[in-house]
Amino acid sequence: MSGRALRRHLASRAMTAVVVVLSFTAVLALLLILGDLVLKGASSIDWAFFTKSPVPAGQSGGGVANAIVGTGIIVGLAALIGVPIGVAAGLYLAEYGSGRLGFVVRFIADVLNGTPSIVVGIVAWTFIVRPTHGYSALAGSVALAILMIPMLARTTEEMVRLVPHSLREAALALGYPRWRTSLKIVARTALGGIVTGCLVGIARIAGETAPLLFTALGNLNFSVDITQPMQSLSLQIYVYATGPFEEWHRLAWASALVLMGLVLIISITARWVTRQRYGRIR
Amino acid sequence: MVASANTRLRLEAAHLTALFGQHRAVRDVSLLFPAHVVTAIIGPSGCGKSTLLRCLNRMHELTPGASVQGDVLLDNVNIYADDVSPIELRRRIGMVFQRPTPFPTMSISDNVAAGLRVNGRQKSSDVDDAVARALQQAALWDEVKDRLHTSALALSGGQQQRLCIARAVAPQPEILLLDEPTASLDPAGTQRIEELCHALKRLYTIVIVTHNMQQAARVSDYTAFMYLGSLIEVGKTNELFTKPKVEQTEAYITGRFG
Numbered sequence: 001m002s003g004r005a006l007r008r009h010l011a012s013r014a015m016t017a018v019v020v021v022l023s024f025t026a027v028l029a030l031l032l033i034l035g036d037l038v039l040k041g042a043s044s045i046d047w048a049f050f051t052k053s054p055v056p057a058g059q060s061g062g063g064v065a066n067a068i069v070g071t072g073i074i075v076g077l078a079a080l081i082g083v084p085i086g087v088a089a090g091l092y093l094a095e096y097g098s099g100r101l102g103f104v105v106r107f108i109a110d111v112l113n114g115t116p117s118i119v120v121g122i123v124a125w126t127f128i129v130r131p132t133h134g135y136s137a138l139a140g141s142v143a144l145a146i147l148m149i150p151m152l153a154r155t156t157e158e159m160v161r162l163v164p165h166s167l168r169e170a171a172l173a174l175g176y177p178r179w180r181t182s183l184k185i186v187a188r189t190a191l192g193g194i195v196t197g198c199l200v201g202i203a204r205i206a207g208e209t210a211p212l213l214f215t216a217l218g219n220l221n222f223s224v225d226i227t228q229p230m231q232s233l234s235l236q237i238y239v240y241a242t243g244p245f246e247e248w249h250r251l252a253w254a255s256a257l258v259l260m261g262l263v264l265i266i267s268i269t270a271r272w273v274t275r276q277r278y279g280r281i282r
Numbered sequence: 283m284v285a286s287a288n289t290r291l292r293l294e295a296a297h298l299t300a301l302f303g304q305h306r307a308v309r310d311v312s313l314l315f316p317a318h319v320v321t322a323i324i325g326p327s328g329c330g331k332s333t334l335l336r337c338l339n340r341m342h343e344l345t346p347g348a349s350v351q352g353d354v355l356l357d358n359v360n361i362y363a364d365d366v367s368p369i370e371l372r373r374r375i376g377m378v379f380q381r382p383t384p385f386p387t388m389s390i391s392d393n394v395a396a397g398l399r400v401n402g403r404q405k406s407s408d409v410d411d412a413v414a415r416a417l418q419q420a421a422l423w424d425e426v427k428d429r430l431h432t433s434a435l436a437l438s439g440g441q442q443q444r445l446c447i448a449r450a451v452a453p454q455p456e457i458l459l460l461d462e463p464t465a466s467l468d469p470a471g472t473q474r475i476e477e478l479c480h481a482l483k484r485l486y487t488i489v490i491v492t493h494n495m496q497q498a499a500r501v502s503d504y505t506a507f508m509y510l511g512s513l514i515e516v517g518k519t520n521e522l523f524t525k526p527k528v529e530q531t532e533a534y535i536t537g538r539f540g
Contacts, residue, residue, distance in 0.1 A: 098346070170383035173341055174397040174449065175373030188387045 041257035067236040078144035090156025109150035121211035137230035140216030159193030199270035322502035376450030382442030384434035420448035440471025
């Protein structure tokens with residue numbers, strides 16, 4: 001091997017090594033978080049953890065059933081509000097949003113995307129909690145939906161734009177009205193990507209704490225009434241982790257592990273949906 | 283005049299000019315497309331032949347900034363008149379594009395039925411019959427009859443293009459517009475599509491755009507030659523290719539430019 005070839009070879013090896021180390025560092029954060037959570041939280045997870053509500057401070061035992069169910073209700077309701085609006089806005093932006101209104105909507109979505117989530121919480125407090133004189137799960141859901149809508153609008157827009165223009169033309173040439181082309185052909189073709197976007201959005205808001213602080217508030221008792229304060233896993237972690245009791249800290253770790261697992265499951269489902277359907281867009 | 287006395291006039295472009303913004307892609311073209319014959323439009327890339335075709339079913343106007351001047355008459359009705367719905371019109375005029383465009387989320391059968399369903403014809407036995415008939419017309423039936431409910435994307439390129447022809451003819455249009463339908467196909471696939479043109483002209487008036495002169499010579503009864511947006515010459519295909527009247531036509535078909 002000549003000197004020059006050797007030098008190239010060594011440089012290539014060195015750069016590869018650098019890239020591998022840096023990539024591993026990026027993954028390391030996730031592994032450390034997961035590992036720490038499993039170490040400190042897994043031992044506290046038992047049947048009671050999922051089925052029982054919290055016991056009064058200082059006592060041992062009890063679970064976070066109220067928070068798990070609460071997260072499900074609050075996030076589910078937020079998705080129910082946010083998904084239709086976000087997806088419809090994205091479809092509008094991609095299919096009809098080339099004019100001035102489209103520009104304005106896109107700009108607002110981008111600004112909203114960058115808004116700190118605690119600000120969104122304050123907005124929900126101002127417009128829902130204060131007029132109704134009470135904290136409620138519904139207010140929390142609205143706050144989360146507001147966070148979710150711009151995210152979904154932009155991902156939906158991108159997914160719909162990936163659909164080849166030739167498919168639109170083919171449908172229009174068959175005598176499809178424009179709206180039916182958008183729904184039956186374009187949105188249908190992009191559905192895999194849109195569903196993935198929705199799942200990623202849901203995973204993102206499932207872990208939000210700040211918007212729920214002034215809205216859903218938290219509730220140490222089991223409640224499914226959306227007009228009343230409700231507990232969520234993130235709020236539970238916030239309260240328990242900052243509390244003085246060893247028992248609370250233990251439950252906070254376990255709750256964090258459950259929340260992380262929940263988000264991971266949603267993300268993996270999103271990946272799976274992508275693989276199943278997305279490859280079909282050519 | 284290319285229409286002889288015994289062929290019923292179907293479609294006519296009258297002083298048609300098509301614009302992209304200020305650019306005139308088609309310039310004052312007047313051309314008859316007689317019923318139940320194949321008319322080929324040839325010319326070099328960018329001569330406006332595809333744009334002319336897209337004016338015939340009002341697809342041109344869907345491009346932002348595009349506009350049309352002049353008339354297109356279908357059975358003596360101007361399709362650009364205010365009371366003509368482009369959606370209804372496109373149901374009467376089928377179109378097939380350069381590249382196959384099967385709907386990726388639909389099965390073979392649903393692809394063919396797409397144009398029928400949008401017409402509001404819903405009775406499933408009727409749709410099944412129409413799908414079978416369309417696939418037979420497109421010479422695809424024997425290859426797909428056992429897998430009508432599988433994805434259309436599993437078909438080869440040539441099969442996909444015939445599927446698109448089946449989809450275009452399923453609603454029983456009166457006119458079929460083919461925009462370089464063999465541009466992305468291999469010779470075997472090309473030959474099948476050309477054979478189809480011969481078979482289908484019994485049922486439909488066909489307009490085919492092609493940059494392949496041999497193809498025009500093989501499939502068409504009449505040929506129109508366009509250059510720089512203008513119609514240079516139109517005539518019976520065998521006459522245009524053997525005894526062109528205009529020098530530019532001769533230069534093009536003998537390969538001196540284009």
